Amino acid sequence: GIQVEQSPPDLILQEGANSTLRCNFSDSVNNLQWFHQNPWGQLINLFYIPSGTKQNGRLSATTVATERYSLLYISSSQTTDSGVYFCAVDGSGGSNYKLTFGKGTLLTVNP
Amino acid sequence: DGGITQSPKYLFRKEGQNVTLSCEQNLNHDAMYWYRQDPGQGLRLIYYSQIVNDFQKGDIAEGYSVSREKKESFPLTVTSAQKNPTAFYLCASSMWGGAFSEQYFGPGTRLTVT
Numbered sequence: 001g002i003q004v005e006q007s008p009p010d011l012i013l014q015e016g017a018n019s020t021l022r023c024n025f026s027d028s029v030n031n032l033q034w035f036h037q038n039p040w041g042q043l044i045n046l047f048y049i050p051s052g053t054k055q056n057g058r059l060s061a062t063t064v065a066t067e068r069y070s071l072l073y074i075s076s077s078q079t080t081d082s083g084v085y086f087c088a089v090d091g092s093g094g095s096n097y098k099l100t101f102g103k104g105t106l107l108t109v110n111p
Numbered sequence: 112d113g114g115i116t117q118s119p120k121y122l123f124r125k126e127g128q129n130v131t132l133s134c135e136q137n138l139n140h141d142a143m144y145w146y147r148q149d150p151g152q153g154l155r156l157i158y159y160s161q162i163v164n165d166f167q168k169g170d171i172a173e174g175y176s177v178s179r180e181k182k183e184s185f186p187l188t189v190t191s192a193q194k195n196p197t198a199f200y201l202c203a204s205s206m207w208g209g210a211f212s213e214q215y216f217g218p219g220t221r222l223t224v225t
Contacts, residue, residue: 031212041221042216103151
């Protein structure tokens with residue numbers, strides 16, 4: 001099946017700093033989603049982005065489907081950005097339902 | 112308010128007992144899913160259902176069972192055959208296919224089996 005690798009595994013920032021999280025995947029995709037898992041375990045949808053670029057406030061994401069990677073940018077980080085960020089994909093060889101998750105990036109933003 | 116609800120938030124069971132986790136959605140989504148998350152790991156798919164009265168196994172279905180009698184509901188039973196049932200269980204739903212396949216998640220149920 002499709003492989004998903006996220007980097008870095010851990011990231012510690014001071015409030016106000018910018019960061020880039022990366023997601024590499026091993027096959028072409030129909031579906032790519034970025035999630036933020038908060039300290040209570042809730043998965044919050046950030047972006048649905050199988051290709052192209054999207055922005056939502058301080059967050060933006062870019063997926064380069066031909067090169068099989070996606071980037072999540074966080075600007076002017078805040079302590080509330082802390083948590084685990086997951087990338088999840090579905091390979092184009094299957095239907096649009098079976099998301100495969102990476103292991104996540106644990107982000108800690110210090111005041 | 113539209114969304115996905117899971118109950119209970121925390122569940123404790125003795126080894127050897129079956130336990131059923133509830134998942135309800137009022138988003139009018141066709142598809143529903145169950146994932147399992149272990150500490151420090153990503154999510155893994157247990158079962159999914161595209162339509163009422165139909166469901167398929169995911170990557171780690173052994174020791175679990177599901178039913179889909181109503182579009183809004185997709186309960187998961189963790190049976191005594193599941194060797195390591197202690198985990199965080201997340202339910203999700205989506206429209207079916209194409210541009211509407213974005214999955215949305217419920218708040219999860221933490222199951223502890225001793």
